[in-house]
Amino acid sequence: MRQPSLFETPVIPGLSYEEEFVAPDEEAILIAQMNTLPLSPFRFQGWTGKRLTLSLGWTYDFENGRFGPSDPIPSWLAPIKARAARFAGLADADLVQALLIRYDPGAGIGWHRDRPVFDHVVGISLETAAALRFRKRTATGFDRLSIPLAPRSVYHLSGEARHDWEHSIMPQDRGRLSITFRSLSAKGIMLAAAKQ
Ligand SMILES: O=C(O)CCC(=O)C(=O)O
Numbered sequence: 001m002r003q004p005s006l007f008e009t010p011v012i013p014g015l016s017y018e019e020e021f022v023a024p025d026e027e028a029i030l031i032a033q034m035n036t037l038p039l040s041p042f043r044f045q046g047w048t049g050k051r052l053t054l055s056l057g058w059t060y061d062f063e064n065g066r067f068g069p070s071d072p073i074p075s076w077l078a079p080i081k082a083r084a085a086r087f088a089g090l091a092d093a094d095l096v097q098a099l100l101i102r103y104d105p106g107a108g109i110g111w112h113r114d115r116p117v118f119d120h121v122v123g124i125s126l127e128t129a130a131a132l133r134f135r136k137r138t139a140t141g142f143d144r145l146s147i148p149l150a151p152r153s154v155y156h157l158s159g160e161a162r163h164d165w166e167h168s169i170m171p172q173d174r175g176r177l178s179i180t181f182r183s184l185s186a187k188g189i190m191l192a193a194a195k196q
C-alpha cells in the first residue's frame with residue numbers, strides 16, 4: 001500500500017516525508033550493495049562515532065574541515081538517486097553527494113545542522129524504523145518535534161527545516177542504514193569549482 005505523504009501541510013516548512021518509497025526487493029539489494037562497501041567510523045575532532053559512513057561524490061571531512069571530491073557515486077545508486085531528486089523537485093544532476101551510513105545498535109547522530117557546503121538533503125531509511133527529531137531555539141528553550149522514519153521511506157530537508165532547525169536520531173537497539181543525497185549550496189559550488 002502506498003502511504004500518502006504524512007502531512008499535507010508540512011509540520012515544518014521545507015520538510016516532506018513519504019513512506020513506501022523503496023520497494024522491499026529493492027531495499028534488499030541496496031542493503032546488500034552497502035554491505036560490500038568499506039564504511040568507516042565517523043570521526044570528529046579526535047572522537048570516533050559509533051556510526052559507520054562513506055561519502056561518495058563529494059566529501060566534507062569533519063576531522064579537518066576539508067571539502068573535496070570523493071569516489072564517484074556508484075551506478076547501483078543511480079535509479080534511487082534519480083527518484084530521490086524527483087521526490088525533492090530537483091534535477092538528478094543536483095544531487096552530487098551520497099552519504100551512506102550504518103548505525104549499529106547503540107549508534108545515533110547528535111544534534112546538528114548539515115554543513116553549509118551542502119543545500120538540499122534527501123534521506124532514505126533502510127532496515128529498521130527510527131525517529132528523526134528536530135529542535136529550534138526559542139527565547140525560552142526549544143521548539144521540538146519528531147517524525148517517524150519508516151524503513152523504505154524518504155524525507156527531504158530544505159528551507160527552514162534544513163537551515164533553521166537542528167536534527168538528530170537517538171541511538172537504537174537495532175541497526176539502521178541510511179542513504180542521504182545532497183546538493184551543493186552556493187558556497188559548496190564555489191568551493192567545488194576551485195577543486196575541479
Ligand atoms: O541517517 C539519517 O537519515 C540522517 C543523517 C544525517 O542527519 C546526516 O548525515 O547529516
Ligand SMILES: [Fe+2]
Pocket residue numbers: 112113114167
Ligand atoms: Fe544531518
